Amino acid sequence: MARSASLRSPDADWTAAILLTAGLTLARFVALFRSPLELYPDEAQYWLWSRTLDFGYYSKPPMVAWAIWATTQLGGDSEAFVRLSAALFQAGATLCVFALGRRLYGGPAALAAAALYALMPAVQLSGLVVATDAPLLFFLGLTILAYADLQPAAGGRRLALASGFGAALGLAFLSKYAALYVVIGVALHLALSREARRAWSLGSALLALAVFGLVLSPNLVWNAQHGFATLHHTAANAAWGQHTPFNPANFGTFLVSQFGVFGPIPFGVLITGLILAARRRALPREDLLLLCFILPPIAVVAIQALLSRANANWSGASYLAGSVLVAGWMMRWRARRWLTAAIAIQAVLAALVLLVLVEPRAGDALGASNSLKRVRGWSQTARIVVDRARIEEGAGLSAVAVNDRFTYYALAYYGRSYFGAAGSPPLVYWLLTGKPENQAESSAPLTPQLGARVLGVAYEGWFLRDMEGDFSSAVGHEIDSVFLDPKHERRVEMFVGRGFHAQPRDPVTGRPRPPSR
Numbered sequence: 001m002a003r004s005a006s007l008r009s010p011d012a013d014w015t016a017a018i019l020l021t022a023g024l025t026l027a028r029f030v031a032l033f034r035s036p037l038e039l040y041p042d043e044a045q046y047w048l049w050s051r052t053l054d055f056g057y058y059s060k061p062p063m064v065a066w067a068i069w070a071t072t073q074l075g076g077d078s079e080a081f082v083r084l085s086a087a088l089f090q091a092g093a094t095l096c097v098f099a100l101g102r103r104l105y106g107g108p109a110a111l112a113a114a115a116l117y118a119l120m121p122a123v124q125l126s127g128l129v130v131a132t133d134a135p136l137l138f139f140l141g142l143t144i145l146a147y148a149d150l151q152p153a154a155g156g157r158r159l160a161l162a163s164g165f166g167a168a169l170g171l172a173f174l175s176k177y178a179a180l181y182v183v184i185g186v187a188l189h190l191a192l193s194r195e196a197r198r199a200w201s202l203g204s205a206l207l208a209l210a211v212f213g214l215v216l217s218p219n220l221v222w223n224a225q226h227g228f229a230t231l232h233h234t235a236a237n238a239a240w241g242q243h244t245p246f247n248p249a250n251f252g253t254f255l256v257s258q259f260g261v262f263g264p265i266p267f268g269v270l271i272t273g274l275i276l277a278a279r280r281r282a283l284p285r286e287d288l289l290l291l292c293f294i295l296p297p298i299a300v301v302a303i304q305a306l307l308s309r310a311n312a313n314w315s316g317a318s319y320l321a322g323s324v325l326v327a328g329w330m331m332r333w334r335a336r337r338w339l340t341a342a343i344a345i346q347a348v349l350a351a352l353v354l355l356v357l358v359e360p361r362a363g364d365a366l367g368a369s370n371s372l373k374r375v376r377g378w379s380q381t382a383r384i385v386v387d388r389a390r391i392e393e394g395a396g397l398s399a400v401a402v403n404d405r406f407t408y409y410a411l412a413y414y415g416r417s418y419f420g421a422a423g424s425p426p427l428v429y430w431l432l433t434g435k436p437e438n439q440a441e442s443s444a445p446l447t448p449q450l451g452a453r454v455l456g457v458a459y460e461g462w463f464l465r466d467m468e469g470d471f472s473s474a475v476g477h478e479i480d481s482v483f484l485d486p487k488h489e490r491r492v493e494m495f496v497g498r499g500f501h502a503q504p505r506d507p508v509t510g511r512p513r514p515p516s517r
Contacts, residue, residue, distance in 0.1 A: 013107035017098040017114050021091050024118050027354060028087040028127050032080040035357045037375040039079050041406035043130050044378075044413035045439075047072075047082050056222035058229050058439030063135045063175040077416070082130055089134035090127035094118045096141025097323055103148055104286040105328040112339055113327035117320065119346035122261035122313055124353045132176040133316050139172035141320050143182055144293055151199045151289075158204050166208035170215025177230070181300070181317040185293035193288060229442075247306055254305035257312035258298070262319065263349070265342035266326045270294070273329045286328065293321040360485075369485045374406070377482040377490055381407070382414035384480045388494055389418070389425065389455050392476075397425045398452040403432065403467050404459035407492075408440045411457075426450065430467055434502055451500020458493045466505075471497030 039047065049057050049065035050072065056062055067085035075081035097117040101110030117123055126133045146165040150158060172179035189196050223230055259267045274291075277283055283291070297317040304310045330339040356363035356372070363372050389400050400419075402408045408429055412419065419427045428446040436442035446454065454471070458464040461479075468474035476496040483489045 010102075010107065013102060013111060014098075016111055017095060020111070020114060020118065021094045021098075024094070024350075025087050025091040025127075028090075029084075031354045031357045032083055032087065032128060035079070037079075037357060037360055037372065038378045039082060039410075039413055040129065040375050041378070041409045043082060044409040045405075046130055047077070048409060048412045049439075054222065055218040056226065056230055058226075058442060060132055061174045061176060061219055061230065063171070064130065064132050067135060068130060077413075083128065086130045086134040087127045089138040090118070090123060093123075093134070093138040093141045093320060096138065096145055097320055100141065100145050100148060100321075101324045101327060103145070104290070104324065105331065109327045109331040110324075112331065112343070113324045115343050116263065116266055116327055116346060117323035119343065119350045120261070120263055120266070120319060120323065121346070121349045121353065122316065123319060124350040126313075126316075128353070128357055133313065135175035136172055136178060137316065137320055139168050139175055140179060140182055140317060142168035143172055143179075144321060147186065148289060150204075151196060158199075158201065159207055162200075162204035162208040163211050166211030166213075167215055169208075170212045173216050174219055178297070178314075178317050181297045182293065184296040188296065189289055189292040192292070193285065195285065196289075247308070250309055251302060251306040254302055254310050254312065258315065261312045261315075262322065263342060263346050265338060265345060266323070269326045269329060269335075269338070269342070270322060273325070287325065290321045290325040290328075294318045294325060364485055369487055373484045373488045373490075376484040378410040379414045380482045381490060381492060382411050384482070384492060385411060385455075385457055385494070386415050386418045388478065392453075392455050392496060393425070396453050398454060399425050399428045399446060399450040400455045400457065401428050401430045401446045401467075401497075402457045402459065403430045403463050405429075405438055405440055407457060407459045408444075425455070430456070430470070431502070432463055432466065433505055446500060448500055448502075452498065454497045454500055456495045456497050458495075460491050461493045464493055464495075468495060468497065470500055470502050472499030472501070473497065 046060075046064045047068055049062075050068035053066065053069055054062060057065060067089070068082055071081050071084040075084070094114050094117055098110045098114040101113035105113075123137075126137070143165060146161050146168055150161040150165060169179065169182060172182065190200075219230075262270070277287070277291075295318075297315045301310045301315045304314070326342075327339070330336075330342070352366075356366070356368060360372055360376070363369065385400065389397060400411075402411065408427065411427055415427070418424055426444065428444045428450055429440045430446045431441050436445065451471070456467050456471075456474070458467055474495045474497045476494075478494045480492045480494070481489045482492070
């Protein structure tokens with residue numbers, strides 16, 4: 001009888017993991033389709049990219065645009081279908097967590113890891129917002145799982161796993177270049193583990209490298225053809241040298257923020273386990289493998305925070321392996337009450353995220369209105385601009401020009417029926433410095449050829465005088481406000497400019513250059 005139960009347990013574990021994943025994914029689907037919150041401008045940007053499929057884009061690899069194209073082909077361009085792939089990718093990542101945990105620590109720890117991961121505050125948000133993190137985590141999960149399975153493999157299975165490892169790693173890079181952390185983790189593990197080095201033959205290593213190169217090569221070619229724009233943008237995000245060279249406050253803020261994004265108990269367990277491991281100076285092989293994938297993202301981003309700045313989610317590449325390790329440690333320590341408390345807290349936080357998405361007024365009551373203001377009011381903003389554009393069309397309108405990236409992408413999405421219609425003026429971007437600094441500026445700049453009679457749109461009145469100064473005349477000034485919540489509003493200032501001709505400006509400050517003598 002005991003033997004029969006043990007034989008049934010793997011299927012039972014998988015059934016439980018699939019039910020957990022399906023239940024959470026269904027809850028996310030319901031929230032997405034019932035949410036009144038609008039697209040964040042970055043989401044609108046990715047949607048616009050998806051209208052023209054390519055192997056790369058100015059600031060990101062192509063996976064997020066490909067995913068949006070696929071889901072909007074199924075259901076149209078509504079916000080829910082734009083975001084749908086995020087929930088699907090996180091469902092896949094959750095199952096990867098379970099499979100990895102089961103491989104390293106057994107079924108009970110794997111289920112705990114899947115619950116910790118799926119309910120993690122950062123993962124819950126990532127499953128509801130279309131961005132690069134969800135596909136990255138899914139393909140990182142496949143990469144780490146293939147790497148872990150390859151350790152005892154031999155013969156044909158070793159070659160198959162090596163191919164899968166290379167393909168998954170390539171797809172992770174096509175999602176976000178933070179996949180580089182996995183390369184660092186693999187190198188670190190190979191350096192520290194003789195057993196890991198023995199798992200690779202020359203043939204399997206070359207095969208993995210060849211498949212990886214084959215998958216990634218279209219994006220490398222695209223980057224080469226576009227001056228490595230994505231890589232330059234990624235490097236610029238680090239902003240080294242643009243801040244005080246030593247920022248202990250930023251460093252502390254980043255570390256504290258990890259309790260929020262990873263979960264208070266899980267991150268505390270991770271720190272405790274690291275301290276205990278350092279004292280013992282010995283690690284089980286499964287712990288060593290996971291730590292090699294957890295520590296590089298956290299360490300690199302912490303250093304980034306110390307030298308410049310860092311967002312809380314930049315360490316996201318550590319979430320997946322971190323959930324497995326934390327669950328494994330808590331099961332090993334027999335800390336079941338702490339584990340139950342951790343999952344319960346994660347579940348409450350996840351429920352709050354879903355509640356705020358469906359009923360944003362709950363977020364206002366919780367003091368989150370400032371965080372929600374960028375997903376509110378964009379459709380009304382677009383309606384104000386389009387209504388004015390329709391009025392000005394009677395006298396001829398050569399373009400609608402904005403001076404802010406958020407406004408450009410919000411108008412592209414929420415004004416798509418107008419700007420996409422035949423005969424409508426194009427939506428373009430006014431350049432402050434005359435040099436493009438994002439994809440909107442490089443792909444749709446305002447030029448003299450489009451500048452005969454332009455509706456200018458200044459978000460919050462930013463650089464309004466500079467913008468007007470690039471026209472021979474500027475008339476018809478209008479100020480409109482969009483009320484986002486009881487505390488926040490968005491101001492839009494518009495004018496009609498004739499005869500666009502950009503004034504020479506300093507490429508760094510954007511200030512007008514003095515006339516040459």
